[in-house]
Amino acid sequence: MLVMEFKAVVKEPQKIAINEAIRTAKFVRNKVLRYWMDNRGVGKKELYRYNTQLRDEFSFVKELNSHACQASVENVERAIKRFYDNCMGEVPGKKGYPRFRKHCRSVEYKQSGWKLSPDKKSIKFSDKKGIGRVKLKGTWDLWQFDQKQIKRVRIVQRADGYYVQFCVKVDNHEELEPTGNAIGLDVGLKEFYTDSNGHAEPNPRFYRTGEKRLKFYQRRVSRKKKGSANCQKAINKLGRTHLKISRQREEHAKRLARCVIRSNDLVAYEELRVKNLVKNRCLAKSINDAGWYQFREWLEYFGDKFGRTTVAVNPAYTSQNCSDCGQEVKKSLSTRTHVCKCGCRLDRDHNAAINILRRALSTVGHTGTFLNAWGEGTSTLLGSDLEGQVTSLNQESPSF
Structure with missing residues (x-):
């Protein structure tokens, strides 16, 4: 699956219509979730x-495309399934009980309710919300795909x-020549990551860089009268x-x-539970700024795409054990030299x-044979199924 994103050029009446469609989709989702809560099982x-029944009862729900309403029901379905899977799998901590949405910023259509123009430069939404024709700005090329391959529009x-x-339902895999290289990555706060070859990638710290500007705008928000146009x-x-x-990160x-x-043909990294790490008040801001989990997601995505x-x-004792003799050398977090x-x-x-690299090789195979072990240690592609891909906002940049 491939997600392509275009900037929409809309007029003021279209903005009102889109906002109304988003509110309707949120209304359907919350009502269906409440129905499940009241009728467990x-x-x-x-x-x-x-x-x-909601479409028959509320006229504004009937104005939204029926498949768009079904997509809202599917969102509830996935939330319920994820909750039960976490309970059955005995996932530690909170199990992700489905919650109502107060803020919703998207509406999703399936294969009806919209139509692309012949030049693929605009899209027309045909439901009764009144969105109409929307111009598209972007560098993606939709010409190479048949409209039947487009499974969702959001x-x-x-x-x-x-x-x-x-x-778009399309095979996005590419075959690359083997390089014969394997690498281990250790992420950190001082450096974004350090690999097993000794190369250290600097940490850009995007949030820290823009924090002064953020505080300036935050003060402006706090000085405005709530609900006024200037506040908005x-x-x-x-x-x-x-x-x-967030885009820079x-x-x-x-x-x-x-x-x-x-x-590299094999990439090893730490399986960190970031949501537990950010419980440390002193390091939470820096950990969130680094974006370790986002980096891991893209490693897994490109690993599946390029067949790597x-x-x-497990990151336990990777910093304490000696990489030469294997002896444990205890050190505090402030000690930067082993x-x-x-x-x-x-x-x-x-x-x-x-x-980290040695642990990965012991899992997949030794250095001489890991090139033939495709698939044994490969992580699952994010959103490889249709529903998972549509719910994710991750897209490859056109420059790639």
């Missing part, structure tokens, strides 16, 4: 049947405007700044992950990266 058929509202996303403008300015930082993770995957092996290993009695002296992160 109902199945998929009952949820869709209740959706039909309108997304962001701080800087509206976007239209297309979920200040909130939009603040949202645009946050959006810029994502593009940075995407670029590095692609380069690492293309240069990606292995997540010094062992055997004479090994390395940077702490470099030592950990070597240990």
